[in-house]
Amino acid sequence: VRKMLRGILELHPAQEKRAKPLQLAALEQTIAHLERERELARQQARFADLLRHTRDKALLLIGFWRGFRSDELARLDIERIEAVAGEGMRIHLPRTKTDRSLKGSTYKTPALSRLCPVAAYLDWLAVSGLSSGPVLRGIDRWGRISEEAVNAASIIPLLRRILKSAGIDDAHLYSSHSLRRGFASWASANGWEMRALMEYVGWKNIHSAARYVESQDPYHRAMLERLLPQQTAALGTPDQAEP
Template identity: 80%
Template sequence: MIAIDDYLHAATRENTRRSYRAAVKHFEEEWGGFLPATAEGILRYLARYAGVLAHNTLKQRVSALGQWHVDQGFPDPTKAPVVRKMLRGIQEVHPAQERRARPLQLDALEQAVGWLEQQQDLARQQGRSADLLRPARDKALLLIGFWRGFRSDELARLEVERIEAVAGQGMRIQLPRTKTDRSLKGSTYLTPALSRLCPVAAYLDWLAVSGVRSGPVLRGIDRWGRISEDAIHAASIIPLLRRILGAAGIADVHLYSAHSLRRGFASWASANGWELRALMEYVGWKNISSASRYVDSHDPYHRDMLERLLPAKPLPSPAIDAPDS
């Protein structure tokens, strides 16, 4: 029988628990603060790291400290109006430009997938069956991640039991929890089979090569070709993606992250005529502001639109009557 604590533990995502533990550790061990804290203690902590940590990081740390107090039954000092005012002041004094991952363009995706397929062909020719595993897994990761616009944690939580795939038709992916699914109802995503760069074929190929029949889809693979029973960690997807892109000959791999797959698909779809509302429904965005952060316009300065509005030739100057003599 599952204990009460197990249900309470399941109510919070593992990524959230991890970030909260890191925040409490930073407050106590690195800064030397004491818990439970006072509002004044929170202010001094914020003043120490204002301009050192990103504003969003500070907000997350404050949220974590607040949750710690609630969980332990103490009054929450982070709810004090002066703490909120302090955060607004820090943002005003230390404005930060948002850094966004470079979108993975379709030609770069094709280049990376082409390199992975070359590695598969070479392994087959040389009879190295173990070396088929990594490129098959990586191709499934890239193509599912791109065409579905999945986040890294969503890719890491894919399970065979929650995917129905039919070769040449499509696949149905069910995720019991997503970042925007506050009600925990789960979400279902449909992905078509494509004539090339097909996520369905890549997924089925990975299952065939790996022998995975249940549990996590994307798993770790050690140097001897042994497949882990556990899912690949979400945090490892960024270095994995950069390794794939670098090996495929794509430049500036440090500019790419797991969000590059999501941003790449969104920008590609927008450039090819998808209406924003249709794109939001497909990817799973709940509001326009979230969607717009991922879409790179093909005309960022709106030059095409403004040029169309300009007159074809300069307007004639108005006639000026000569003054009476």
């Protein structure tokens, strides 16, 4: 069977599809849109919309700054999160994709002066009134919050709807991995060493990390231009050159 599968891959090689990374500018645009919609919903007493926009803001900021996948976002639990306004938050996940020992992992996230995931999380708890159970939940048209966590598979269409409503181009090209790739690319472009980035996100090997980092120079043009000589030496003497 292994030989047959290998033969199929050789005859029909498939190019790996990667989610479009969410750039910081697009994140800022989307958060600004959600904040405007939140304030409008508050003024017009549309509680369901206020809840939805507040939840979506928390989803985006936690997902981006922690580089979480959709399954990790769906498993966020209030009892396993410690958050202090202006300082940071600790998020414990009882299991992760790379956790072979099933001991769980704890992720630390700092409070930021803007686009703050800690403030967005605490705001969501305050508006929703939640004190236990799943963090991210479904909300119906009447503003009733589900007792269950959102399904991991529903986060991708939810993310695309949020981005499309904020006017982000090609929203259909984004997925939950876009948050992870966006953060990794932003951190790498701003001087994070790969080892520090791997430790922060939770990657176990360099190959996994490299798949998520979107280079600022995807064709390595700048590096190759530096290596090129300033002027290519002519092949032969001038009198030997063809007219």
